[in-house]
Amino acid sequence: MASLLGRFCRKLVVPGSAHGSRMVSTTACDSEAVKSLNLHSAINQALHIALETDPRSYVFGEDVGFGGVFRCTTGLAERFGKNRVFNTPLCEQGIVGFGIGLAAMGNRAVVEIQFADYIYPAFDQVKRVFPTLEFDFSTAEFLIRGFNSQIVNEAAKFRYRSGNQFNCGGLTIRAPYGAVGHGGHYHSQSPEAFFCHVPGIKVVIPRSPREAKGLLLSSIRDPNPVVFFEPKWLYRPAVEEVPEHDYMIPLSQAEVIREGNDITLVGWGAQLTVMEQACLDAEKVLDFIFQLKDNWFKVSNMGLELIMQEGISCELIDLKTLLPWDKETVEASVKKTGRLLISHEAPVTGGFGAEISATILERCFLKVKSLRFNSSRRD
Amino acid sequence: MALSRLSLRSNRFLQPSSTTAAALPSSLRRHVSTDTTPITIETAVPFESHLCDAPSRSVETSSSEILSFFRDMARMRRMEIAADSLYKSKLIRGFCHLYDGQEALAVGMEAAITRKDAIITSYRDHCTFLGRGGELVDAFSELMGRKRGCSNGKGGSMHFYKKDACFYGGHGIVGAQIPLGCGLAFAQKYSKEEFVTFTLYGDGAANQGQLFEALNIAALWDLPAILVCENNHYGMGTATWRSAKSPAYFKRGDYVPGLKVDGMDALAVKQACKFAKEHALKNGPIVLEMDTYRYHGHSMSDPGSTYRTRDEVSGVRQVRDPIERVRKLLLSHDIATEKELKDMEKEVRKEVDDAVAQAKESPVPEPSELFTNMYVKDCGVESFGADRKELKVTLA
Numbered sequence: 001m002a003s004l005l006g007r008f009c010r011k012l013v014v015p016g017s018a019h020g021s022r023m024v025s026t027t028a029c030d031s032e033a034v035k036s037l038n039l040h041s042a043i044n045q046a047l048h049i050a051l052e053t054d055p056r057s058y059v060f061g062e063d064v065g066f067g068g069v070f071r072c073t074t075g076l077a078e079r080f081g082k083n084r085v086f087n088t089p090l091c092e093q094g095i096v097g098f099g100i101g102l103a104a105m106g107n108r109a110v111v112e113i114q115f116a117d118y119i120y121p122a123f124d125q126v127k128r129v130f131p132t133l134e135f136d137f138s139t140a141e142f143l144i145r146g147f148n149s150q151i152v153n154e155a156a157k158f159r160y161r162s163g164n165q166f167n168c169g170g171l172t173i174r175a176p177y178g179a180v181g182h183g184g185h186y187h188s189q190s191p192e193a194f195f196c197h198v199p200g201i202k203v204v205i206p207r208s209p210r211e212a213k214g215l216l217l218s219s220i221r222d223p224n225p226v227v228f229f230e231p232k233w234l235y236r237p238a239v240e241e242v243p244e245h246d247y248m249i250p251l252s253q254a255e256v257i258r259e260g261n262d263i264t265l266v267g268w269g270a271q272l273t274v275m276e277q278a279c280l281d282a283e284k285v286l287d288f289i290f291q292l293k294d295n296w297f298k299v300s301n302m303g304l305e306l307i308m309q310e311g312i313s314c315e316l317i318d319l320k321t322l323l324p325w326d327k328e329t330v331e332a333s334v335k336k337t338g339r340l341l342i343s344h345e346a347p348v349t350g351g352f353g354a355e356i357s358a359t360i361l362e363r364c365f366l367k368v369k370s371l372r373f374n375s376s377r378r379d
Numbered sequence: 380m381a382l383s384r385l386s387l388r389s390n391r392f393l394q395p396s397s398t399t400a401a402a403l404p405s406s407l408r409r410h411v412s413t414d415t416t417p418i419t420i421e422t423a424v425p426f427e428s429h430l431c432d433a434p435s436r437s438v439e440t441s442s443s444e445i446l447s448f449f450r451d452m453a454r455m456r457r458m459e460i461a462a463d464s465l466y467k468s469k470l471i472r473g474f475c476h477l478y479d480g481q482e483a484l485a486v487g488m489e490a491a492i493t494r495k496d497a498i499i500t501s502y503r504d505h506c507t508f509l510g511r512g513g514e515l516v517d518a519f520s521e522l523m524g525r526k527r528g529c530s531n532g533k534g535g536s537m538h539f540y541k542k543d544a545c546f547y548g549g550h551g552i553v554g555a556q557i558p559l560g561c562g563l564a565f566a567q568k569y570s571k572e573e574f575v576t577f578t579l580y581g582d583g584a585a586n587q588g589q590l591f592e593a594l595n596i597a598a599l600w601d602l603p604a605i606l607v608c609e610n611n612h613y614g615m616g617t618a619t620w621r622s623a624k625s626p627a628y629f630k631r632g633d634y635v636p637g638l639k640v641d642g643m644d645a646l647a648v649k650q651a652c653k654f655a656k657e658h659a660l661k662n663g664p665i666v667l668e669m670d671t672y673r674y675h676g677h678s679m680s681d682p683g684s685t686y687r688t689r690d691e692v693s694g695v696r697q698v699r700d701p702i703e704r705v706r707k708l709l710l711s712h713d714i715a716t717e718k719e720l721k722d723m724e725k726e727v728r729k730e731v732d733d734a735v736a737q738a739k740e741s742p743v744p745e746p747s748e749l750f751t752n753m754y755v756k757d758c759g760v761e762s763f764g765a766d767r768k769e770l771k772v773t774l775a
Contacts, residue, residue, distance in 0.1 A: 063616060066685075089586040089622040090553055090614050118552060121589065182473045184535055186551035 034241040039234045042209035042242045043072045043174075046216040047110065049246045051080050054108055057170075057220070059085045061095060061112030069114060070176055070235050096122035096173060100155050103168035103225070110220055116177035116229060117186040122151055123194065155225040156200030169223035174216075176232035177205075178270050178345050183232075190346035195227050196323045196355065202226040203322040204251060205269040209240040214249030215320060222251060231270035238273075254326035256333065260313035263339040266330055266356060268319045271343050275316055283311035322352055330356065331363050338369040414442040420708065424641040426651065429629055431636035431665070434654035438646040442714040444490060448645045449705045449715075451489075452482040453724050455506040456702060457731040458515060459675070462505065462522055462536075465735065466679045471522045475536045477675040478506040480643075483701035484609060484669050485510035487648025488577060492656060497567065499547040499560040500579035502537035503609075503673075507579070511544040515734035520741045527741035533748065545574075554580060554587030557606065561593040564604035564664075575603040575659045577652070583614025585628050594664065598635050601663035605655045606632070608668045609642065615677040616686040629668035636662075642669030643699040672699065 037045065051057050059076055065087045067074035077085040088095050092113055099109035113119045151173065159167035179188045195203045204219050204226055206212035212230065219226040257272070258279055267275045315333050319325055334340050340360055342353035357371055419437045426433035459479040465471045478485070485506045488498070500507050505518055513529060521528025522536055529539050530549075538549040547563060550556040560578025567574050584590065585608050597604045608628040612619050619626040629637030636658070640651040651667055658665050672695045676683025683692070709715045715723075 066616070087617060087621065089617075090583040091586045091588055093588045094586075120552075121554075121587070184473045184537070184551070186537070187474070 032243045032245055034243050036239055037209050037242045038236050038239045039206075039209045039212055039230065040071045040236065042213040042240075043216055043230060044074055044076075045242070045244070046213040046220075047073060047076055048079070050108070050110065050217060050220045051076065051084060053246065054221075056106070057084070057108035057110065058102060059110045059112070060088050060099075061174075062090060062114045063087060064112050068112065070232065072174075072230075072235075073112070092118050092120075092122040096151055097154065099171050099173070100158070100168045100225075103170035104158065104166050106170065108170040108172070108220055110172045110174060113173060113175040115187050115189075115232075116175040116191050117189040119151075119173075119175055119191060122173075151195070151201065151225075151227065152198050156198045158200075158225075160200060167223070168225050171225040172216075172220045172222075172228055173226070174228045174230060176235070177229040178231045178233055180233045190229075190344070192229055192322055193346055193350055193352045196352050198323075200225070202251060202324065203229070204320065205229045205231070205322060206320065207231070207269055207272045207318050208234070208238055210242045211249060211318075211320065213242055214247050215251070217246065218248040218251050221248065226251075229269065233270045234273075249320070252321045252324050252326055254320060254329040255318045256315060256329065257318050258314065258316040260315035260337065262313045262337055263341060264315045264317060264330065264333040264337045265341045265343065266317045266319060266353075267343045268322065269345070271345055272316070272318055275343055279314040279316055282314050319356075325356070327359055327363070330360060334360055334364050335367050338367055339371070340368065341372045414714075415444075417441055418445075418712065420646055422641065422644055422647040422650065424644065424647065426647070427629065427639035429627075429632070429637035429639075429666075430634075431638065431658065433638065434650050436650075438650045440490075440646060440649070442712070445646075445705060445708055445712075446714060448483075448486050448490070449702065449709060449720065450723055450727065451486045451510065452645070452702045452705065453727045454515070454730065455479070455482045455485060455509055457724075457727050458505060458509065458518060461519070461731050461735055463675070463679070465519070465522065470739070471536065472524070473535050474502070475522070475679045476503040476677065477679070478503050478673065480674040480695070480700075481609060481611060481671045482506055483645040483704075484607075484642050484648055484671055487645040488607075488652045490645070490649040491652035492577070493574070494544045495572070496574045496656070497545040497547055497560075497563045497576040498579070499556050499563060499576065500549070501553065501556060501581060501584065502549070502551050503581075504537070504539045504549045508539040508541060508546060508549070511541050511546040513539065513541050513544070513546070515731060516737045516741075519735050519738035523738055523741075524743060525738060525741035526744050527738060531748065532744045533752070554584035554589055556580065557584070557587070557590045558593040560606070561597045561602055561604045561664075564597065564602040564659075565600070568600075568602055573660055575605055575656050577605045577607055579607045579609055581614060582608060582610045582612065582619050582626075582628060583617070583622065585610075585631060586614075586622060594632055594635055594666075597664040598632075603659040604664045605652075605659050606635075606664060606666045608666065609671055610668050611671050611673045613673075613677070613686065615681065618686065627668075629666050632664070632666040635664050635666055637666035637668065639668045639670065642671030643701045643704065645701060645705060 047059055051059065059073060061068075063069055064073040064085060065077045065082070073085065088098070095111055095113070099111040102109040113122065155168050155171055159169070177192070178190050192203055192205060195201060202219070202222065202224050204215050206215045216228060219228050258276070260279070265275050265279065315337055317330060317333060340357070342356050344351055344353050346352070348354075361368060361371065417439050418441055419439055422436045422438060425436055456479050459477045462471060462475060462477060466475045481503075489510045494512065498507060498511060508518055508529065509515070517527060517529040518539065520526070521530055521532060521534060521539060524532045524535060526532050528534070529541060534540070534549060537551045540546060540548040547559070548556070550559070557578055557580055560576050564576040567576060580590065590606070594606065596602075610619065610628055614622055625631060627639070629639045631637070638651055638655065641647045648669065655665050655667055674683075674692055674696065706720055709720060710717065
C-alpha cells in the first residue's frame with residue numbers, strides 16, 4: 001500500500017523561514033539515511049526531533065507518558081523527562097486551554113487529544129463572530145482564561161484580538177482521526193471540516209509516514225496554531241522509507257502525487273490510498289467501460305476511441321494542508337484536465353470537499369466539464 | 380457483616396435450621412426465596428459524608444431481596460465473562476467495557492429505586508442495562524450487532540438503552556452524560572412526579588469541566604439529580620492519585636452534599652441510594668461516591684495489568700468481591716445452603732449460555748438500516764452510500 005505512495009518520491013524543497021531551526025532540502029530517497037517506519041514511528045521520530053531541537057517544547061495529553069494509546073509518544077518521557085512530557089487528567093477543554101496558555105508564553109506545546117472524536121469539549125460552542133478590542137487582557141488574565149479556553153475562540157483569535165501582542169502559535173494539537181474498521185460512533189470521526197471554518201488556525205493531514213514526519217515538524221515550528229489530524233487506520237499498516245534526519249515539508253503546498261490528463265482527483269489522509277488504487281483501476285480499459293455506462297463521463301465518440309486505447313489518466317493531488325489550502329495547484333490541474341473528483345471520509349454535506357468544489361468552480365467555471373463528490377461515509 | 384440478634388432469632392423462627400433442611404420436602408425449603416420478612420443488616424464500612432448527615436448503617440432488607448441480589452449479580456458476572464469470550468472469538472467487535480467487580484452498584488441501586496426513576500451512565504453499561512430489567516438475549520444481540528439487540532444492533536456495547544425502564548444509556552464520550560442527566564432531572568422536576576435521575580460517571584470523568592457546570596446548575600435550580608461517581612480507582616490506566624488533586628470525589632461538589640459509600644457492598648449501595656433519593660427530592664442534588672473496583676481492564680484491549688499488579692486484583696477479589704459477600708451473608712443467615720447457591724449459579728450459567736445461543740441466531744440488521752433513524756419521517760433528505768448512484772434512500 002504505502003509502497004505505491006512511496007513510489008512517487010518528489011523533490012522536497014523547504015523555503016526559508018523565521019524559526020531558526022535546521023532546514024534541509026531533501027531529494028527523493030537516495031542520499032540520506034532512511035529507515036522503514038510505520039506512521040506512529042515516524043510521528044514518534046518527529047516528536048523526538050522537535051523536543052530535541054527546542055528546549056522549550058512540551059508534549060502532553062492523556063496517557064502520553066507511557067507512549068500513548070497508539071505508541072506515538074514512546075520514549076519521550078524517558079528521554080526528556082516528566083517535566084516536558086507528561087500526562088494530564090481527562091479533560092480536553094483543560095488540556096487545550098493549558099496548551100494555549102503555555103504557547104502564549106512563548107513555548108511550543110504539542111498537545112495530544114486521544115481521539116479526534118473527543119476534541120469537541122475543546123472546540124468551544126460559543127462562537128463570537130468578531131473578536132473585539134474590549135478583550136485585551138493582561139498576561140495573568142490570559143493564563144486564567146487559558147484554562148477555560150478552547151480552539152476556536154481562544155487559540156484561533158489570540159493574535160488578532162490582542163493586536164499581535166500575544167499569540168499561541170507554538171500550539172500544535174495532534175489527534176488520531178478517521179475510520180479504522182472497529183471504531184464505531186466515537187472512535188472514527190473526521191472532524192476536519194469543523195476546523196476548516198475557523199480563520200486563525202491551520203489544519204494539516206498527512207497521508208503517509210514520510211509525509212507525517214515532515215508535516216508534523218513543520219506544524220510544530222509554524223508560528224500559527226495547528227490542528228494535526230493523523231489517520232489512525234495507517235498507524236501500523238502504512239510503512240515507508242523515512243529519512244532519519246530533521247526535515248520539514250512545507251505547509252499549504254499541495255502535492256501532485258501522480259500526473260494525468262483526464263481527471264483530477266483531490267484527497268487527503270488515508271483516503272489517498274483508496275484513490276491511488278482507483279487511479280490504477282481507471283487505467284484499465286474494462287473498468288472504464290463500466291464507468292461509461294453510468295455516464296460518469298460525457299465524451300465525444302472520438303474521445304471515446306482515444307480513451308479506449310489508453311484508459312483514463314488520473315492526476316492525483318494530496319492537499320496535505322486543508323486550511324489554508326493550496327488553491328493554485330488544484331486550479332492548475334483542473335484547468336489542464338477539466339474534471340474534478342473530490343473524495344474524503346467525512347460526510348459530504350458541509351464537508352471540506354464542498355469548499356474545494358465551490359472555489360474551483362468559481363475559478364475555473366468555463367473549464368470544468370464535470371465535478372463529483374465521493375465519500376466513504378454515509379451522508 | 381455484624382448480625383443483629385433479633386434478626387437471627389426471627390429468621391430461625393421462620394425457617395427450619397439448615398441441618399434439617401435437607402430432610403424437609405422441597406416445597407418448604409423453596410419458601411425461603413420469597414420470604415419478605417424484614418431483616419436488618421449492618422454495613423461493614425461506615426458512610427462518610429460531606430455537608431449532610433450520613434444515613435444509618437443498619438439496612439432494612441429481606442431474605443428474598445438478598446437472594447435476588449445474589450442471583451442478579453451472578454447473572455451479571457456471568458454475562459460479562461461470556462462477553463469476554465465472545466469478544467475474544469471475534470463475535471463481538473469494536474469496543475467492550477466490562478463491569479465485573481462492580482455489580483453491587485447496579486443491583487443495590489435498583490433495590491432502592493423504581494423503574495420510573497431515570498438512570499444514565501457511561502459506556503460501561505451492560506450490567507446497568509440488566510439491572511433495569513434488560514433481557515440477556517437483548518444484551519448479547521446488541522453486543523454482537525444483531526437485530527434483536529436493544530438498540531436494534533446499531534448501538535453496540537457502549538449504547539444500550541431501555542426506554543420503558545427509563546434507562547437513558549450508554550454514552551461513549553467520557554463525562555458527556557452528566558449534563559444530560561441533569562437535564563433529565565430538570566424534566567422530572569417539571570413533571571412533579573417525585574422521581575429522580577441517577578447520573579453515573581467514573582473517576583476519570585470526574586475531572587471533566589462539564590461535570591462542574593452541570594452541578595452548578597443542578598444546585599442552583601434544586602434539581603432532583605443524584606450524581607454517582609463509580610470510583611474504580613483507574614481512569615483507563617491512570618490511577619486516581621495521578622489524575623486528581625482531590626480524590627475525595629464526594630467532596631468535589633463543594634456546595635453540594637456528598638456521601639462516600641462502599642460500592643462493593645450491595646446493601647450499603649441500597650441504603651445510600653434510598654437516602655439520596657429522599658434528599659434529592661427535598662433538597663436538590665447530591666453526589667455519591669461509590670468505592671468500587673473492576674477486575675477487567677478498561678476495555679478488552681487493555682489487559683489491566685500494566686498499571687496495577689495482579690496481586691492487587693486478586694486481593695480485591697478475595698476480600699471485597701460483592702458476590703462472595705452476599706454469599707457469606709446468605710450462608711450465615713441460613714437463608715440458603717451452599718448447594719442451593721451453587722445450583723443457582725448453575726442455573727444462571729445455563730441462562731446465559733442459552734441467551735448467547737439465541738442471540739447468535741438473530742440476524743444482522745438489513746443494510747437499509749444504515750439510513751434509518753437519522754431524522755424523523757417526512758424530512759425528505761436524501762442519503763447516499765459510497766457511490767452516489769447506489770444505496771440512495773430518502774431518509775425516513
